[in-house]
Amino acid sequence: MTVATVTTTVVALDMALDSFDDQYRGCRHAMTQLLPALEHSEFQKNPQLARLWVEAAERWQRRGPPVTPLSPAQAIALMTYTTKDVSKEFNAAVRVAGRSRREYRHNFHFKALHFLLTDALATLRDARGPRCHHVFRGVRGLRFQARPGDTVRFGRFTSTSLRKEIAQQFGTDTVFQVQTCQGVDIREFSSSPGEEEVLIPPFETFRITGVSQEGDRAQIQLRSTGTFSKYSCEWLRRDITGTTWGTGTPTVGYRGHRCHYDDRVHYGHREATVATTVAMVTVATLAILATTVTITTRATVVTKTPGVTRPPQPR
Template structure:
């Protein structure tokens, strides 16, 4: 009769919907993200801080998205009373808020993932140097939920996210962002940015691209929620992006080694040239 036929049709449509939902999930193997720019600025933070204002102004000119997002974030930061503690500077506070606006993180992380490919890529095409430095220790047990992407890793495999990655101290919050892959991560380089996030309820911890983990629970291809446990393994630092050092052009210029991947000539007026 009509009712059994309709019931059969309903079941068929439900199965079809489930099939479409499953096939829509993108499978991404985790690896060491070798092209990621993962500099930790060890031993060169003071030099980087010295050129930060000039570098910041330069990136404002060449990166409109960065400019717009920074202005928006700074306005929100001032609206909240300009909090800084426990961070080192107001610039770091604004940088964290800019990252969490959701206006910039996709473009920023896409750039981070390839900026370490070569010296030229970092020097000429990576116009988020300021933001990268400011976002870059205390351990946290955090979670990250992902929608429509199924990440895979073998037990014992060394992996990195290769980009700045938002996680949450709350599993419940993480699951709101997706359950196709759920990361459970022990991070010792992630920064608790709750006070500086656009979304205070997210209980957000930001993991940097250089932190390396070991997968302790192998993922599989079935099930709705795939749990991938990552524990801190070691820090892999990219240190081969050296640039040629030049002699000072005059008494008004000096060469500053900002990082293993960046040297700049700084003028007394505050202008600079990236080498």
């Protein structure tokens, strides 16, 4: 008789110092100006991301223009991220893109998505005012080495739920109970609003307040202590002529809420309608997809197994 075994990987819960953690403080407007070129380049490198972006844009347009402080690009970025085909690959890249400036500049092909997600969360925090959430995250196949009193970060965009029973659908090998003050409720921008998702940015810091073990399962309690970033406006440090734009000084965190007054001019571009913006994004992205679709369809064979139901995968 063959007995199925489940492998659980043990990893350290630490400050995740290899992650790319830019908060774009003071340069959100400048980054917004660079988005068209960044998106064009990265959609060429990642046709699947381009396709999923178009699909998210179309879903956002069908929902109609809600009253929201977000630009269409920010809202579409959140919808794209919450598509499960995107978040896993994206977060794996975020976790290592901060190893060096060279790694970020040359090997991280999600610069536009990283900026738009960070910007969207900051915009929603500014609009809604300071608040903290008590949330849960369930993980399958991973157990974390955690010591009470340590300061840690997730080092990625971390999906959590306001409801424990929903979080546990994604796994129970480790269950986090988290007080987050940087995480934002993104239900109205999610591809799966029923998950009641609060999205935590990579740079939020937490103190481990409790660790308990029940057999092979662990529960970890975290409380927000502020933020920490190694990177600051990294993409603007040098333009193509070699001119230095910023200092890249590490940003140590703060408690509570901070408005980005220096970037308020950035929001003038929201006068464009959702329909116009979606149309522009769709046309540009489809042009990129057209150059690769023939090769992709010839080289890829998709098979489906009927009747197989898989558990939800964590983002």
